Amino acid sequence: MNKNLVMSVVLVSLLAACSSKPVKEEPKAAVEDKSPVATQTAPKAESAPAATTAPVSDVKTSVNPLTDPSNILSKRNVYFDFDKDEVKAEYRPLVEAHAKYLVANPSAHVALQGNTDERGSREYNLALGQRRAVAVKKVLNVYGANDKQIETVSYGEEKPKASGHEESAYAENRRVDIVYAGE
């Protein structure tokens, strides 16, 4: 992982050296990328709230309900139809469970990351991904989650999980991910 990061920094500076016109590089773009990697290696924030969630999971305190495969809270993906932002009925129980978790854990914070498939314009998809994230947030609010615990962000079609160009890939990419702080 670290090697890759170093490689990209080197490539960036190589390119900077190669340009024959006064074009500017922004090495920070590559450098800043280290931060999410760094946060991924510090999952302590995640296990801390887990210890206080006994009432929700009502099992052994050693199991983190957010990652326990048998717990609905481990499910984090809400899927959408093309050009739609309605949270479908089948995903309501999932979103409701996360709302209740947030209510029970006031120190927990969640990011709702909206995504779209690659069809249509990138800017419209950026807006659509945002609206999907907001749609999930509204459902969280209905079940009592506090705005201050929720952040919405859109990646539009820029960060596809599935890389294909067929409906199965499109369906996978029309999605909001529920990501807890520290994950």
Place this chain on the structure above:
Amino acid sequence: MLKNALSFLLVVMTTLAGQAQAALTIEIVGGAAQQIPIAVVPFAQPTTQPENLATVINSDLRRSGLFRALETRGVTNQPHDLAEVKYPEWAALQAQALVVGKVEVQPNNRLKVSFRLLDVLKQAPLAGLEYDIAPAQLRSTAHKIADVIYEKLTGEKGVFDTRITYIIKQGNRFQLQVADADGANPQTVLSSVEPIISPSWSPDGNKLAYVSFEKKKPVIFVQSLVTGQRQVLANFKGNNSAPTWSPDGSRLAIVLTYGANSQIYLINADGTGLQPLSHSSGIDTEPAWSPDGKWIYFTSDRGGSPQVYRMSPLGGDAQRVTFEGGYIVSPRLSPDGKLLTYIRREAGRFRVAQQELSTGQVQLLSETAEDESPSFAPNGRMILYATNINGRGVLSIVSADGRTKQRLSEAGGDVREPSWGPWTK
């Protein structure tokens, strides 16, 4: 001594640029019904120069779809100035126009480029110019000559000496590049491992505004192409995206979410004076100014599906502009303000369309299925857009009459988000 040092430096830079960035390659399909047969004789020029100017000029003229470039090698006499021309030889080749020229190295190491455009039937000169240039300007001088020929023979200004911008994705690296209109001479403006989208030219062609995800969310930057300096234009809560310059360059229309739905705002070019413009409960995005600055066209799904609307930059109500098709995005105006181009979803395919604003008449221009981000050439004769061929992003150019198509692609890279730059002085 200094001369040697300079030419060495030039060679090194060219070589490195070539290694780092292969140029886009071009394919041309179709052409206008009436093409002007033209003979461009290879220029007399030092063989050490990488390309004969006639090659670049011929390629420019052919790409327009309006010319048929004739093979000149069979003609015994290869003239390089007016005195050497024997008209009957070119009339026999059925050339209507003839171009001759040469490149001479001057004592100060600069180059003198001269050419003549001749009417073969009337046996009369139509144009002739001389350029005193640095060696690095050789290719752009060829584009300038092609522009003179194009304008003289079609009556319209040419766009060969203009530039385009686009994003190229290679592996997990995104590069914002600027290249000549024929895809040659690509320069990397920004390289990042996070996505870059929506580059937009300032009206003077000296700056680009664009959206970068390097801060883990969309933020708008403005970068000078002259000094390379860049600054954040908009980094407000939520998404910051879709920048487009007003025709006078004093401000930009942008799109912000502030955590809710995407709406259009105006902001001064220095990042001050933010003010909200659109107010809807839907998505309002992709603002595009009319050339007279009186309207901002934009995409909105306030009516249920995305369509094009327009409103005054002073505020007020929005008017719907498009009515056909269930999904219309990415509006851009022609330079004369009479035409609108956009992407329309048609039976599951996303295609480039052109709408005449006075009549509402719509013409579909592309045959592909995943077209994005169309923009007009500065003379309004061609539309540049991105499409997908065999799962790879390439650029396409279609003439406004739909008859001529060019494709610019780069092996091993995904090219997207193109925008055609303005004429510069």
